[in-house]
Amino acid sequence: MKSKAFVTILEMLTTVAVILIAFGILFPGFSYQNRWEQGFISLKGRDVVVTMDRVGNLYTNSFNETALKSFLDRTVPTNLTGLIHWSGVDGTLKPVVRVACNCTNAQKDALISWIARLRMNGRNIDFDIATSSLEPIFSASDVLLVWGDRTFTSQQKTNLENYLRSGKGIVEIMDLTGSLDDVQKSIFGLETCSGLFGGPSCGIGGGPPDISFEPTPTRVSNKSYTSYKYYHRIPMIAFAPTPAGFVNVKAGVEPCTSLDITRGTFAVREADYNFWICDEIIELSVYFDTGGNPDEADIKVLQGQTFVIDGQELFLSYIDNNVKIGVSFVPKHDSYEGYEFKNFLQGGIKLYPSNLDKSRVVLSKGNYTGTENPIPAAIVNETVARVAWVADFTENLNQVSDDHKLLLASLLLWTSEKRYISSLGDLRIGHVTSYINVVNQDMYEVYKFDLGLGFPF
Amino acid sequence: MKAQLSYDYYFALILFVIFIASLFFRLITFFPAYSDVITTQRLRAEAYQISEILVNDVGHPGNWHTDAPLFSNVKRLGLSDEIQNKTNLIANVKTIAFDFLCETNYNRVLQLLDISDGFLVTIVKIKDPPERFECLPAEVSARIRTEITRIVAFNDGSFGNLTVSVWKR
Numbered sequence: 287m288k289s290k291a292f293v294t295i296l297e298m299l300t301t302v303a304v305i306l307i308a309f310g311i312l313f314p315g316f317s318y319q320n321r322w323e324q325g326f327i328s329l330k331g332r333d334v335v336v337t338m339d340r341v342g343n344l345y346t347n348s349f350n351e352t353a354l355k356s357f358l359d360r361t362v363p364t365n366l367t368g369l370i371h372w373s374g375v376d377g378t379l380k381p382v383v384r385v386a387c388n389c390t391n392a393q394k395d396a397l398i399s400w401i402a403r404l405r406m407n408g409r410n411i412d413f414d415i416a417t418s419s420l421e422p423i424f425s426a427s428d429v430l431l432v433w434g435d436r437t438f439t440s441q442q443k444t445n446l447e448n449y450l451r452s453g454k455g456i457v458e459i460m461d462l463t464g465s466l467d468d469v470q471k472s473i474f475g476l477e478t479c480s481g482l483f484g485g486p487s488c489g490i491g492g493g494p495p496d497i498s499f500e501p502t503p504t505r506v507s508n509k510s511y512t513s514y515k516y517y518h519r520i521p522m523i524a525f526a527p528t529p530a531g532f533v534n535v536k537a538g539v540e541p542c543t544s545l546d547i548t549r550g551t552f553a554v555r556e557a558d559y560n561f562w563i564c565d566e567i568i569e570l571s572v573y574f575d576t577g578g579n580p581d582e583a584d585i586k587v588l589q590g591q592t593f594v595i596d597g598q599e600l601f602l603s604y605i606d607n608n609v610k611i612g613v614s615f616v617p618k619h620d621s622y623e624g625y626e627f628k629n630f631l632q633g634g635i636k637l638y639p640s641n642l643d644k645s646r647v648v649l650s651k652g653n654y655t656g657t658e659n660p661i662p663a664a665i666v667n668e669t670v671a672r673v674a675w676v677a678d679f680t681e682n683l684n685q686v687s688d689d690h691k692l693l694l695a696s697l698l699l700w701t702s703e704k705r706y707i708s709s710l711g712d713l714r715i716g717h718v719t720s721y722i723n724v725v726n727q728d729m730y731e732v733y734k735f736d737l738g739l740g741f742p743f
Numbered sequence: 744m745k746a747q748l749s750y751d752y753y754f755a756l757i758l759f760v761i762f763i764a765s766l767f768f769r770l771i772t773f774f775p776a777y778s779d780v781i782t783t784q785r786l787r788a789e790a791y792q793i794s795e796i797l798v799n800d801v802g803h804p805g806n807w808h809t810d811a812p813l814f815s816n817v818k819r820l821g822l823s824d825e826i827q828n829k830t831n832l833i834a835n836v837k838t839i840a841f842d843f844l845c846e847t848n849y850n851r852v853l854q855l856l857d858i859s860d861g862f863l864v865t866i867v868k869i870k871d872p873p874e875r876f877e878c879l880p881a882e883v884s885a886r887i888r889t890e891i892t893r894i895v896a897f898n899d900g901s902f903g904n905l906t907v908s909v910w911k912r
Contacts, residue, residue: 294751298754301754301758302758305758305762309765313766313769315769318777318780320780320784322787329891330894333831333893333894334894336830336831336896337831337894337895337896337902340829340831340832340896340902341896341901341902360869361902361904362894
């Protein structure tokens with residue numbers, strides 16, 4: 287009997303356990319779930335970005351994390367909303383362009399002194415230059431600069447292709463007077479003129495003395511258009527570090543009435559020109575020596591005005607107090623043939639785009655004799671990413687002009703990776719609001735601004 | 744012997760009663776909370792719609808703010824700048840007119856926005872010191888209340904918040 291009762295109790299306990307488990311499975315705790323948090327974040331993101339645009343802060347906040355954080359602290363403060371943010375821009379130049387330079391220490395030092403910083407559309411663009419080999423290539427960079435003639439190995443070609451596949455670009459400064467290796471043909475899209483047209487069609491005598499932006503891109507779809515645009519719209523910086531106190535002006539030129547004058551020098555077409563920033567109370571102006579006596583100013587120029595030096599039209603983009611000026615090169619128009627470099631092309635360079643596409647030629651020195659094929663001094667190519675070849679203009683590192691420096695900077699900027707995201711790790715809930723913005727001070731830019739908001743916990 | 748009930752029977756009966764009681768208890772505790780959540784959701788939707796009308800609609804007529812002080816010809820309120828007609832851009836003069844209408848005839852505001860239980864709008868211009876407008880009833884009695892805050896720009900170049908609160912008595 288005792289044994290029978292024991293079995294019955296065991297059955298009851300088992301039944302209770304089974305029923306409790308079944309009950310929990312069949313009737314789980316009720317809850318009502320909604321997506322209010324996702325909707326809340328989406329609405330906040332949209333409101334914040336649109337409001338920034340309406341009050342005219344979107345451009346500044348897109349590139350200035352401090353300004354963006356200040357705006358967000360006042361509109362969606364983390365301590366009240368629990369939201370954190372991240373942001374990024376896509377499709378335009380990064381605030382810091384990281385250059386992996388496959389070059390000597392002297393070349394790297396020269397590069398740093400030439401293009402450490404540019405200012406475009408009111409914001410700074412800094413170049414962060416690091417030395418890199420080609421095996422491996424410095425991966426935390428946006429563009430690779432290969433400086434000086436060399437032959438690439440098959441491993442290096444693989445590395446270059448992988449580098450391009452990650453969205454980054456390559457610029458090479460080489461004379462390429464000999465035969466071309468596989469990298470030059472397949473990545474840079476170069477071929478020798480004689481290889482394409484035969485030796486008799488590749489004569490280079492009798493052309494113009496200078497190098498110009500021919501063929502001039504006539505439409506956005508031309509391959510050389512963007513690098514052409516960068517060169518003509520991004521101002522080169524010229525510093526005026528020396529206090530002058532006085533500036534001699536040519537007869538007929540309105541004198542500077544201020545004693546707050548600083549002097550600097552810039553070089554175009556392989557010649558130095560002095561300039562003086564005159565800080566008068568009413569306005570800032572710049573006096574330029576345009577040739578002749580280097581200690582005498584020939585013209586007075588205000589910000590936003592065009593002036594001529596050595597037959598070239600220049601544009602005074604900005605005057606930054608009495609510290610520096612920004613000068614850009616005026617593109618070709620009805621009464622002006624466009625900027626011309628002093629010739630830096632070695633006689634043995636006879637290249638051409640391998641696909642015969644003239645629109646890939648950025649700079650040329652006339653045409654091959656008896657043909658309409660330009661003699662290139664710079665060629666761009668777009669395969670998986672952007673690459674550019676430019677003939678070596680740096681035979682003497684100390685004699686490189688500002689026009690050359692800007693040419694190199696514009697090619698580096700054009701080829702560099704454009705996507706910039708300051709991202710966060712995994713969030714519990716997050717939402718990214720994208721907004722297309724346009725700015726046009728020095729150069730017309732269209733870019734995408736992404737603002738992410740989310741709850742971390 | 745036939746009339747006697749076994750322990751098995753009592754045990755099954757107790758289990759059944761516990762089961763029903765538990766189910767009943769769950770339901771009666773869940774439904775009020777469920778009902779409140781549904782009400783909150785409805786209020787959120789209503790607050791959002793009111794904020795949308797105020798922030799992104801110019802009102803009818805577009806220059807309704809010029810109909811002061813009676814606003815008798817106004818058919819719909821909206822604070823958006825009718826000249827620039829951009830989202831999230833509020834006209835200062837409409838904010839002032841809205842504030843005036845709230846102070847003088849709060850019920851007219853309710854009528855123009857088709858609100859039954861009442862609402863509260865706070866507009867804050869973020870500057871030093873902040874500028875604040877409030878549109879609220881004389882007395883608020885709310886069992887469930889929800890609010891939504893929108894970030895807006897003003898046509899004088901400043902920016903701020905517009906908060907809409909709605910409730911159920």
